[in-house]
Amino acid sequence: MFWVNGVQQQTISLGDRAVQFGDGCFTTAWVKNGEVQRLSAHIARLQDAVARLMMPVCNWHTLAAEMREAALGCAEGVLKVILSRGEGGRGYSAQGAVGPTRVMSLSGYPQHYHLWRQQGIELALSPVALSRNPLLAGLKHLNRLEQVLIRTHLDNSQAQEALVVDTAGMLVECCAANIFWRTGRQVFTPALSYAGVDGIMRQHIIAQLLHSREFSLEIVSLPPAALADAEEVIVCNALMPILPVKKSENWHYNASQLFDFLHPHCIN
Known part of the structure; x- marks a missing residue:
């Protein structure tokens, strides 16, 4: 309609x-x-x-x-x-x-989001890098050809979502979602100063974490290798709204403390 x-x-x-x-x-x-x-x-x-x-x-x-x-x-x-x-x-x-x-x-x-929320998803590094442009960074503007190319490559993989870097090699987001990861009580999410979309659910999760006594949040510019030391990875957008990641490249994750903390704040 x-x-x-x-x-x-x-x-x-x-x-x-x-x-x-x-x-x-x-x-x-x-x-x-x-x-x-x-x-x-x-x-x-x-x-x-x-x-x-x-x-x-x-x-x-x-x-x-x-x-x-x-x-x-x-x-x-x-x-x-x-x-x-x-x-x-x-x-x-x-x-x-x-x-x-x-x-x-x-x-x-998309009914598969319900299933993915229970089973977790896999991420694959995209060969398509996002251009750096601070004037457009964070916006969900109508120029989405980069995401179309990312999705096209992703459709030819076994993964459900992509790890996306910018042209400087810094981790930015997924194809259609933002990303957070946790090591101990420290939670990280990529800075969006040069590329990416500042999603509704990303904003909401950041607000929840800033008021949390269980976790601390750091916004960082790091390459995808930062996920190698993570204990837990989640992705989010306004529709998902939050999904656990079980595998990213060759790294596996089994913990769910961050997901369990955020889930009631994101679903309802």
Whole structure:
């Protein structure tokens, strides 16, 4: 099911800058029992992206209401919201663009996440490195060709998710998730100053850990070899929302203290 600017339809102008240049941003939310999970966090993410991309300001109350309405009656699903700069402008110039354009879609929930949450997953190092660009780092913008290439390689492996580095060789994230690992009471997650997506669930987990007395958190720039000494690895996004990693490359993990601590804070 699709909506464009609040109207149920499946078409968008070929002149829209989302089509022409990938000029926009998006967020993907978990719908459960007819409600958009962490709605305010998703709106805040879009607000930040719109400001940083210097896009026209959206009517946020209207968008939130449309998201709530789209979720009604859905037991479990995925709500994707795209904001583009709209239609207009000449070439790369956005002068004269009329926007923003609001695009929403509601689809089924990936049921394998439930199974993966119980069994754990495997990570494989991707041969595709993310470009370093601090102006776009952290944003979930519409330019996703790097992730498409990462996913294409991943589909030809036995792993369920990828370990992704940037062009400096530093671990950044997974294909469609953020990553945390634990050694003792110390938890680590990659810095996203140059590349990657600052996910909704990553933000939530960081907030939980900063208020925790059980664990301490450090945001680091390290290569994938840092996972060799980890006792536990987890990945997360707004849909998963949190999955344990059983194997990464040739390293195996059996502990679950961090997962057990975070699980009730992330699922509910």
